[in-house]
Amino acid sequence: xxxxxxxxxxxxxxxxxxxxxxxxxxxxxxxxxxxxxxxxxxxxxxxxxxxxxxxxxxxxxxxxxxxxxxxxxxxxxxxxxxxxxxxxxxxxxxxxxxxxxxxxxxxxxxxxxxxxxxxxxxxxxxxxxxxxxxxxxxxxxxxxxxxxxxxxxxxxxxxxxxxxxxxxxxxxxxxxxxxxxxxxxxxxxxxxxxxxxxxxxxxxxxxxxxxxxxxxxxxxxxxxxxxxxxxxxxxxxxxxxxxxxxxxxxxxxxxxxxxxxxxxxxxxxxxxxxxxxxxxxxxxxxxxxxxxxxxxxxxxxxxxxxxxxxxxxxxxxxxxxxxxxxxxxxxxxxxxxxxxxxx
Amino acid sequence: xxxxxxxxxxxxxxxxxxxxxxxxxxxxxxxxxxxxxxxxxxxxxxxxxxxxxxxxxxxxxxxxxxxxxxxxxxxxxxxxxxxxxxxxxxxxxxxxxxxxxxxxxxxxxxxxxxxxxxxxxxxxxxxxxxxxxxxxxxxxxxxxxxxxxxxxxxxxxxxxxxxxxxxxxxxxxxxxxxxxxxxxxxxxxxxxxxxxxxxxxxxxxxxxxxxxxxxxxxxxxxxxxxxxxxxxxxxxxxxxxxxxxxxxxxxxxxxxxxxxxxxxxxxxxxxxxxxxxxxxxxxxxxxxxxxxxxxxxxxxxxxxxxxxxxxxxxxxxxxxxxxxxxxxxxxxxxxxxxxxxxxxxxxxxxxxxxxx
Numbered sequence: 001x002x003x004x005x006x007x008x009x010x011x012x013x014x015x016x017x018x019x020x021x022x023x024x025x026x027x028x029x030x031x032x033x034x035x036x037x038x039x040x041x042x043x044x045x046x047x048x049x050x051x052x053x054x055x056x057x058x059x060x061x062x063x064x065x066x067x068x069x070x071x072x073x074x075x076x077x078x079x080x081x082x083x084x085x086x087x088x089x090x091x092x093x094x095x096x097x098x099x100x101x102x103x104x105x106x107x108x109x110x111x112x113x114x115x116x117x118x119x120x121x122x123x124x125x126x127x128x129x130x131x132x133x134x135x136x137x138x139x140x141x142x143x144x145x146x147x148x149x150x151x152x153x154x155x156x157x158x159x160x161x162x163x164x165x166x167x168x169x170x171x172x173x174x175x176x177x178x179x180x181x182x183x184x185x186x187x188x189x190x191x192x193x194x195x196x197x198x199x200x201x202x203x204x205x206x207x208x209x210x211x212x213x214x215x216x217x218x219x220x221x222x223x224x225x226x227x228x229x230x231x232x233x234x235x236x237x238x239x240x241x242x243x244x245x246x247x248x249x250x251x252x253x254x255x256x257x258x259x260x261x262x263x264x265x266x267x268x269x270x271x272x273x274x275x276x277x278x279x280x281x282x283x284x285x286x287x288x289x290x291x292x293x294x295x296x297x298x299x300x301x302x303x304x305x306x307x308x309x310x311x312x313x314x315x316x317x318x319x320x321x322x323x324x325x326x327x328x329x330x331x332x333x334x335x336x337x338x339x340x341x342x343x
Numbered sequence: 344x345x346x347x348x349x350x351x352x353x354x355x356x357x358x359x360x361x362x363x364x365x366x367x368x369x370x371x372x373x374x375x376x377x378x379x380x381x382x383x384x385x386x387x388x389x390x391x392x393x394x395x396x397x398x399x400x401x402x403x404x405x406x407x408x409x410x411x412x413x414x415x416x417x418x419x420x421x422x423x424x425x426x427x428x429x430x431x432x433x434x435x436x437x438x439x440x441x442x443x444x445x446x447x448x449x450x451x452x453x454x455x456x457x458x459x460x461x462x463x464x465x466x467x468x469x470x471x472x473x474x475x476x477x478x479x480x481x482x483x484x485x486x487x488x489x490x491x492x493x494x495x496x497x498x499x500x501x502x503x504x505x506x507x508x509x510x511x512x513x514x515x516x517x518x519x520x521x522x523x524x525x526x527x528x529x530x531x532x533x534x535x536x537x538x539x540x541x542x543x544x545x546x547x548x549x550x551x552x553x554x555x556x557x558x559x560x561x562x563x564x565x566x567x568x569x570x571x572x573x574x575x576x577x578x579x580x581x582x583x584x585x586x587x588x589x590x591x592x593x594x595x596x597x598x599x600x601x602x603x604x605x606x607x608x609x610x611x612x613x614x615x616x617x618x619x620x621x622x623x624x625x626x627x628x629x630x631x632x633x634x635x636x637x638x639x640x641x642x643x644x645x646x647x648x649x650x651x652x653x654x655x656x657x658x659x660x661x662x663x664x665x666x667x668x669x670x671x672x673x674x675x676x677x678x679x680x681x682x683x684x685x686x687x688x689x690x691x692x693x694x695x696x697x698x699x
Contacts, residue, residue: 094409095649112602113602
């Protein structure tokens, strides 16, 4: 009896496998394969992949993306790993491929890891664009570049000079002395200073190892070493609140200005207290908005390799350098506007 | 196993035992219908039809291949986990070992300059050694498997992170190697062939050899198995070493699929594997279970994950629904038995009443 049961269940198992394998239903063709139906016709579907879903930065990107999707009348899918997980990103992209979306916009947690999945998407006629963090160049058509190192460096120095009336001493807090992006940014800060603000002097560069506590202690040391300091400039997002805390405790609020790269939410309190004058980053909503506009244009065939400019709805025209769509100059969050942003 | 702390386990096992005996007296067809695996098969079919109706391009051949591709690593771990749970043990370290093996494979290939096949062989060797560590602690030092593998769970992942300092990743593997994880061979994903080979191996091991029977005997009662002449230590050691080897193979497949090896490879896979095994009807107390049940469990979870994506539902629902599925499937297979038990008890209670 037991033997019969086993045989029967084995039969059922094999039958189910046969059914699975037999489900050789031809896939519905992706609704617009390579811009055959520009403009009207079927609604386009654009898939928008963040590094991780819970990250406020990407939530804010998605807000802009949704706005663009509403304006364009396209369907937006926003999905990603709950934690930054390259394996999950691949699985999500592969699901989108069989789902038959028209375009994928991805912020890549790991370049090489996701590029294979993105290439597969391209092979199936899906248009691929990256934003925030690029994939390998052959795995996507365009990269929406939120800021160049030059843009960041120049914006930091311009903001510093404006606060100091282009005159006086300042010090730099950096994440680390060796990290490539930090070195690049410092290089452009210095380049801008030398070219445009010769009356400003950089007293010191201190590394805070991307720790808020260390940024605070380094700033305290700087304030006593260089009594003429007019400004602290941080090239790392953890430097700004750390330096702010040091300035506040030294009783030099407003006397020594404080700026740097950073997220609005971490700095709101200090900005309102007048300790920090501004934090510099890009408008994440604009990044999402531009990305979806570009993905849509790419799927419709309106955006092609070699184009020099691109017009994205209400944001106007953007430059394209090679295959990078430039979001443009970074944005300064200050007392007047910081409350409008939540990330 | 210490006495006195496992009453419920012993009780359940005994119940399983008796119901098994009862089964042979009953009508075969009805019993087959009520078998856990059969119920799970219906659940799986229902899932498939449901997502095929509400999802887009779900029931296509391409997507079936993707589902298979994505479930190979967890499937392998679940296969290796089945004999372990059959013996009444557990291995929490399989996914951590997958991470360690993935980065060691990368190290062997990139830093030691080994050709891919040799690097793979060495990785499998490391997997066997790591499984051997679990085996030594559990089978010979008689430490509880839960504690031992909880320790090696941290140890293996910690080693992987220490070796790479948490940041080093291995990429740029040759295309011939990536074929294993990304391309199709004979119309199915290449790694599925490895998986099918493992399925056949484990099915024969568990269902067609004396090893399989000894695993169940050990699961029911290690002492009893010992007095029945089964080399309990060696059999228990064997299942943990096997799990180590399979984890290493899963690591190689994972690396080929993603084209990268990083210390966080496969984080959390051990829980998926255990869920699949338990969903497949293997008793967590040991002694009862099957490889085809595990396969159905893996399939049910994989189909759910893919279906949710294709129905454009939020991905977080996958975890929630896996939980619901597990509870429903277990309840579904216990319920008929509970009802018949209740009836039998009622009947037994009624008999003396009538005679009195």
